[in-house]
Amino acid sequence: MFDLPLWPPRASTTAGSVDALFIFLLTLCGFMALAIFTMIIVFAIRYRRRPGHQAEQIEGSNALEFTWTFIPLGIFLCIFVWGAYIYFQERTPPRGAAEVYTVAKQWMWKFQHVEGHREINELHVPVGRDVRMIMTSQDVIHSFYVPAFRIKQDVLPGRYTVAWFHATKAGTYHLFCAEYCGTMHSGMIGDVVVMEPAQYEAWLSGGAALGSLANTGQGIFQSLGCSTCHRFDTQGRGPNLVGVFGRPVLLEDGRTVIADENYIRESILIPAAKVVSGFKPIMPTFQGIVSEEQLNALVAYVKSLNPPPAGAAGTPNLKPPTSQPETNR
Amino acid sequence: MSMATLTAPSAERENYLNQEYGIRSWLLTTDHKRIALLYLLSITFFFFIGGFFALLIRLELLTPAGDLLQADTYNKMFTMHGQVMVFFFLIPAVPAVLGNFLIPIMIGAKDLAFPRINLLSWYLFIIGGLFMLYTILTGGVDTGWTFYTPLSTQFLDTHVVAAALAIFIAGFSSILTGLNFIVTVHRMRAPGMTWSRLPLFVWSNYATSIIQVLGTPVLAITLMLVALERIFKLGIFNPQMGGDPLLFQHLFWFYSHPAVYIMILPGMGVVSEVVTCFSRKRIFGYKFMALAVIAIAVLGFLVWAHHMFAAGISLYAAMIFSLLSYFVAVPSAIKVFNWTTTMYKGSISYMTPMLYAFGFIGLFTMGGLTGLFVAALGIDVHVTDTYFVVAHFHYIMVGGMVMAYLGGIHFWWPKISGRMYPEAWGKLAALIIFIGFNLTFFPQFVLGYLGMPRRYWQYSPEFQVLNVLSTAGATILAVGYLLPMVYLLWSMRYGKVANENPWNAAGLEWMTASPPPTFNFDQTPTVTWEAYNYDELKEVPVER
Ligand SMILES: [Cu+2]
Ligand SMILES: [Cu+2]
Numbered sequence: 124m125f126d127l128p129l130w131p132p133r134a135s136t137t138a139g140s141v142d143a144l145f146i147f148l149l150t151l152c153g154f155m156a157l158a159i160f161t162m163i164i165v166f167a168i169r170y171r172r173r174p175g176h177q178a179e180q181i182e183g184s185n186a187l188e189f190t191w192t193f194i195p196l197g198i199f200l201c202i203f204v205w206g207a208y209i210y211f212q213e214r215t216p217p218r219g220a221a222e223v224y225t226v227a228k229q230w231m232w233k234f235q236h237v238e239g240h241r242e243i244n245e246l247h248v249p250v251g252r253d254v255r256m257i258m259t260s261q262d263v264i265h266s267f268y269v270p271a272f273r274i275k276q277d278v279l280p281g282r283y284t285v286a287w288f289h290a291t292k293a294g295t296y297h298l299f300c301a302e303y304c305g306t307m308h309s310g311m312i313g314d315v316v317v318m319e320p321a322q323y324e325a326w327l328s329g330g331a332a333l334g335s336l337a338n339t340g341q342g343i344f345q346s347l348g349c350s351t352c353h354r355f356d357t358q359g360r361g362p363n364l365v366g367v368f369g370r371p372v373l374l375e376d377g378r379t380v381i382a383d384e385n386y387i388r389e390s391i392l393i394p395a396a397k398v399v400s401g402f403k404p405i406m407p408t409f410q411g412i413v414s415e416e417q418l419n420a421l422v423a424y425v426k427s428l429n430p431p432p433a434g435a436a437g438t439p440n441l442k443p444p445t446s447q448p449e450t451n452r
Numbered sequence: 453m454s455m456a457t458l459t460a461p462s463a464e465r466e467n468y469l470n471q472e473y474g475i476r477s478w479l480l481t482t483d484h485k486r487i488a489l490l491y492l493l494s495i496t497f498f499f500f501i502g503g504f505f506a507l508l509i510r511l512e513l514l515t516p517a518g519d520l521l522q523a524d525t526y527n528k529m530f531t532m533h534g535q536v537m538v539f540f541f542l543i544p545a546v547p548a549v550l551g552n553f554l555i556p557i558m559i560g561a562k563d564l565a566f567p568r569i570n571l572l573s574w575y576l577f578i579i580g581g582l583f584m585l586y587t588i589l590t591g592g593v594d595t596g597w598t599f600y601t602p603l604s605t606q607f608l609d610t611h612v613v614a615a616a617l618a619i620f621i622a623g624f625s626s627i628l629t630g631l632n633f634i635v636t637v638h639r640m641r642a643p644g645m646t647w648s649r650l651p652l653f654v655w656s657n658y659a660t661s662i663i664q665v666l667g668t669p670v671l672a673i674t675l676m677l678v679a680l681e682r683i684f685k686l687g688i689f690n691p692q693m694g695g696d697p698l699l700f701q702h703l704f705w706f707y708s709h710p711a712v713y714i715m716i717l718p719g720m721g722v723v724s725e726v727v728t729c730f731s732r733k734r735i736f737g738y739k740f741m742a743l744a745v746i747a748i749a750v751l752g753f754l755v756w757a758h759h760m761f762a763a764g765i766s767l768y769a770a771m772i773f774s775l776l777s778y779f780v781a782v783p784s785a786i787k788v789f790n791w792t793t794t795m796y797k798g799s800i801s802y803m804t805p806m807l808y809a810f811g812f813i814g815l816f817t818m819g820g821l822t823g824l825f826v827a828a829l830g831i832d833v834h835v836t837d838t839y840f841v842v843a844h845f846h847y848i849m850v851g852g853m854v855m856a857y858l859g860g861i862h863f864w865w866p867k868i869s870g871r872m873y874p875e876a877w878g879k880l881a882a883l884i885i886f887i888g889f890n891l892t893f894f895p896q897f898v899l900g901y902l903g904m905p906r907r908y909w910q911y912s913p914e915f916q917v918l919n920v921l922s923t924a925g926a927t928i929l930a931v932g933y934l935l936p937m938v939y940l941l942w943s944m945r946y947g948k949v950a951n952e953n954p955w956n957a958a959g960l961e962w963m964t965a966s967p968p969p970t971f972n973f974d975q976t977p978t979v980t981w982e983a984y985n986y987d988e989l990k991e992v993p994v995e996r
Contacts, residue, residue: 127917131902141830145901148828152821159792159817163810166795167802170731178799180987183737183790191789192782199778202828207771209830214767229607263603264697266762266837270903273834277763279698280602281691284764297912301762301837301905303596305603306523309908393694410692 134292135272140209216287220253224419227278228261229304230311235419239333244313248290249323255287257384261415266302269315277302283384290317340424343417362399368426373400387422467967482567483970488553490574491544498540505533510926513919518910526909527594534597539619540581542849545857546718548629551657557961558651560642562971565635573628580622587611601689601700605681613682616675623668630664633657644979651959651983655742656721659749663710671707705756713752715849717745719856720787723809726863727791729957730806731798734984737790744783751780761832770829777827784820804878808859811886815851819844840900843893851889866950870967877939885932891925958984
């Protein structure tokens with residue numbers, strides 16, 4: 124029982140930078156607190172009430188007031204900049220990161236690797252690689268929290284939120300749901316298993332090979348009839364989806380939006396919300412027809428229709444469906 | 453039995469307590485002092501209910517497994533602990549009890565501007581309180597005190613609407629009290645009581661009132677939307693119907709961050725009165741102290757989304773809210789520095805209220821400094837929704853506000869009851885509370901940085917030792933809170949009879965009888981002195 128850790132394991136690049144600021148603040152605030160407490164104690168003793176001792180009235184001092192307004196302000200601004208810098212990195216996933224789609228629900232975590240592996244309450248990732256979590260919730264708000272990585276991101280119903288990390292140390296770490304989500308909130312926990320790259324490859328090649336997530340998405344794309352409108356030429360009733368992801372899209376109402384994951388997602392669930400310029404709002408909604416997991420597969424598929432970014436070992440680029448027989452790898 | 457029969461001082465001078473007897477004379481009173489006592493009784497009642505929930509929470513967390521309570525029961529405990537403590541104790545504590553009692557006297561008025569509305573406030577509070585009790589007794593509510601959607605609107609079938617209604621109604625009590633104070637401070641000051649002569653207690657309650665009047669309606673709207681959404685399935689917060697759950701968080705925190713200042717500003721006012729009195733000093737930097745509370749009230753409205761750094765708001769919004777949060781930290785720092793320098797070259801005695809003031813400054817400083825941690829974006833992502841945040845706001849709200857409230861109760865007890873509390877017991881209780889508090893909440897900072905999420909019914913075994921420490925502290929704290937209950941009640945009959953000004957303190961409230969007559973002063977005073985004119989008051993003899 125006398126297991127008493129005082130510092131969480133440090134297993135990601137972010138963890139190092141968060142800890143650095145934290146230690147800086149501990150030192151700074153420890154010093155400030157010590158200074159104030161010492162002053163109070165010294166005054167309390169030195170000027171204690173005793174016979175022959177009289178209080179000396181002092182009105183105040185503008186110089187002092189300005190000093191302790193602007194010096195703290197300056198220090199605070201430095202802390203702000205440092206904190207914001209870390210946050211900026213936390214919120215800006217690097218290009219070419221491996222992607223894991225996540226569906227949170229009361230009270231479990233479901234993960235879909237683009238390679239096709241699915242996991243529940245357990246997430247395997249390799250050391251030394253950027254991993255981007257694309258997350259959504261099936262019901263209430265949850266929060267993806269890995270203390271060893273010092274990252275946390277709420278997972279919302281109805282849209283994607285994103286978190287990323289770069290694990291630095293192999294091991295098994297806690298995964299917690301950090302946003303209160305009902306009865307078994309404290310049971311919505313799991314393990315993040317960080318593995319050496321070789322072991323990770325072994326893990327990937329083991330297990331049931333379902334085909335990649337994009338592959339699954341392709342199947343859904345066809346079975347739901349998306350392909351009847353979205354063809355891979357300019358003849359379809361809907362836009363050609365090749366190369367759409369990540370590009371700006373001109374809308375009917377004149378706005379331009381970037382086609383990110385949330386845009387693809389919304390296009391499928393609420394097509395009328397953003398109508399592509401030059402097309403009629405004829406696309407039916409798939410709200411309630413596709414599950415969150417299927418939606419993730421569709422998004423992964425639409426994304427796979429882009430050529431992979433140069434130099435990045437991304438997901439295998441799938442051929443657009445044609446009349447030719449499937450070439451399942 | 454009414455309070456009056458308990459407290460009738462032996463020297464039968466007419467005062468607000470003995471002027472009339474009987475339950476009717478209390479329930480229909482418009483005397484701000486009697487209404488303050490009605491509040492005192494009611495919030496003490498709720499404090500012990502909320503405290504009882506807290507104790508159950510701490511007992512459950514003694515072991516990692518969820519064993520003492522069911523998961524749902526545990527969730528109800530922390531939900532109702534939060535709701536009762538925030539809305540039925542902390543928010544009314546200093547304003548509705550001490551503010552009600554003291555503000556008219558401190559500015560030399562006969563009563564508040566709207567005595568009947570003041571009584572109405574109390575009745576609204578009681579009606580709200582009854583709804584809260586109904587909620588508690590009929591099975592409770594488990595939304596978390598924050599009512600986050602869509603959990604609260606679509607996924608729970610507990611008494612969410614009743615709880616929301618309870619808080620909605622109590623909110624109006626808070627609005628009316630705020631309104632009453634604002635008008636009173638503007639219109640009812642005695643001749644010569646200029647703004648620059650107001651005690652800082654009045655300034656801080658004035659700032660608080662502004663927040664109450666401007667902020668609470670937003671809470672009312674938000675809770676109303678939750679109720680409507682539940683009843684009529686409007687879909688405002690339901691993404692499937694095009695709604696947005698984050699909208700709720702914005703609305704909720706728009707009130708609930710400023711509410712933190714409703715809970716702390718009046719406490720700062722108490723500390724300013726106490727520190728000056730027991731240092732025999734004019735407050736250091738009066739003008740800056742007054743400006744600081746107004747600055748906190750105004751800036752406090754601009755930082756709400758710092759509760760949402762991990763919630764999915766935009767990167768740049770988060771940065772702005774972080775920056776503004778650092779701005780609001782500045783006036784808080786100014787206050788701490790000024791209290792400290794007020795003691796410089798003073799003549800300091802360590803009476804119970806002063807011990808509480810020391811406690812306040814220490815714990816508030818800790819709470820404030822850890823505020824710098826949580827306002828730093830990169831760190832907040834890690835510690836938000838963990839015990840770090842729980843510890844942080846308990847340092848402010850319990851370490852700060854409850855300390856100040858108890859300090860204030862002791863300080864003005866002779867004025868309120870006409871009797872002195874037993875000094876030795878007072879000091880002992882203050883010490884126990886200070887120790888118990890730190891033992892309860894300091895380990896939670898460590899737990900939070902280790903990554904233990906809040907609102908967890910069961911937890912990973914490596915967190916146990918720190919949780920055991922915390923629970924041990926909570927039991928000490930409970931003893932510390934029960935003690936004043938006992939000896940203050942005792943003192944109402946057996947305490948030494950207090951004279952008009954037992955501390956030889958500055959301020960109009962010390963220039964009328966203890967307890968004061970119904971209309972506070974025999975004739976309206978004319979003020980010719982600055983606040984905290986301790987140079988003009990004679991020294992108090994050394995204790996003992
Ligand atoms: Cu959850
Ligand atoms: Cu806040």
